[in-house]
């Protein structure tokens with residue numbers, strides 16, 4: 001990661017015209033593709049395997065308890081609301097990238113703020129659901145269903161939180177002038193992560209609340 | 212590629228960066244349109260789940276809708292449709308070689324998903340072979356809508372009639388203080404009068420309801436005979452939560 005950071009700093013310096021140091025954002029590689037984006041996709045592939053393990057655990061254990069012991073207390077309305085929220089946040093994220101590609105930096109910052117905001121709303125919905133379960137006496141170690149449920153949604157929620165922090169860092173960097181229409185790979189990488197977290201929720205929503 | 216043509220006024224513009232920007236602008240996906248489709252697919256999913264809870268074929272449709280949504284996110288929001296195939300390759304290997312086969316094999320080995328009804332495998336639910344398939348009966352008649360109260364620990368009514376092959380649309384209103392369900396024995400009463408005592412007898416959980424709530428479920432009346440229905444939650448049937456259905 002240190003090498004990547006150095007490159008990022010180099011790219012940031014390239015944005016300060018007075019210093020006259022110009023380091024292209026895209027360095028030459030054997031594949032002709034940017035290594036940072038490549039690493040991001042490899043990371044996303046490994047993350048999908050991580051979530052697959054948690055999902056398999058949930059699917060195997062979900063029918064092992066009665067409704068009263070857990071799944072009956074899930075709230076489809078809250079989960080549906082959260083699904084729309086996260087899908088919408090993916091839209092604002094991708095529009096933020098489009099905005100900076102078209103050199104509209106202010107618009108990008110506004111859309112990034114919106115994305116982080118909807119992410120927080122999602123976490124609020126999840127907290128609401130957790131409180132509902134805990135009020136019904138269902139916690140992490142109640143039974144196999146509750147352990148699988150809290151592990152799966154908890155890790156997903158953590159990813160949402162990391163995504164929000166990532167977006168906030170992008171906003172700070174943009175305000176400091178570190179992101180421009182020629183130097184926005186960071187926004188694209190943050191976007192890939194955010195959409196992946198949305199993608200995981202699309203699957204979780206089905207396997208937890210629908211089938 | 213070199214970046215020799217650096218001038219004082221221009222930012223760095225390697226040709227591949229220009230090409231990438233041109234490509235994305237050319238593709239110019241309708242992101243709002245993608246969001247609208249994602250929303251509609253989600254609404255269909257929620258509708259299927261709330262309106263057709265115990266319907267055969269619901270699960271495969273839901274899984275297909277989920278795959279469609281996932282593809283929309285990956286292809287458009289994550290740009291895989293327009294980006295290098297190498298990225299798609301990494302992601303594809305992760306998902307199709309590792310993640311998906313792992314989930315499918317774990318589920319197939321340890322918990323085959325039952326298409327109908329939902330959450331059949333509760334404690335006390337009976338495994339064993341599936342109930343006898345109802346024979347086609349031209350006199351089955353239109354579907355029978357049946358309302359039943361499930362309390363602590365009784366069914367009201369505790370007897371009803373139906374025709375073989377007739378679809379029974381059952382609604383149970385749980386007036387009790389704990390969860391109850393309606394489970395139909397897969398064998399006639401003369402073969403087992405107390406099917407809850409024998410885990411080898413096939414039985415189908417048709418509907419279940421939490422305390423104070425309502426549950427719905429459908430079943431097709433089996434071959435003619437007298438069948439026992441009961442609540443499969445341990446102890447409830449012994450306390451009197453059972454009844455009979457006479458199928459003609």
Ligand SMILES: [Cu+2]
Pocket residue numbers: 390391392442443444447452
């Ligand atoms: Cu009962």
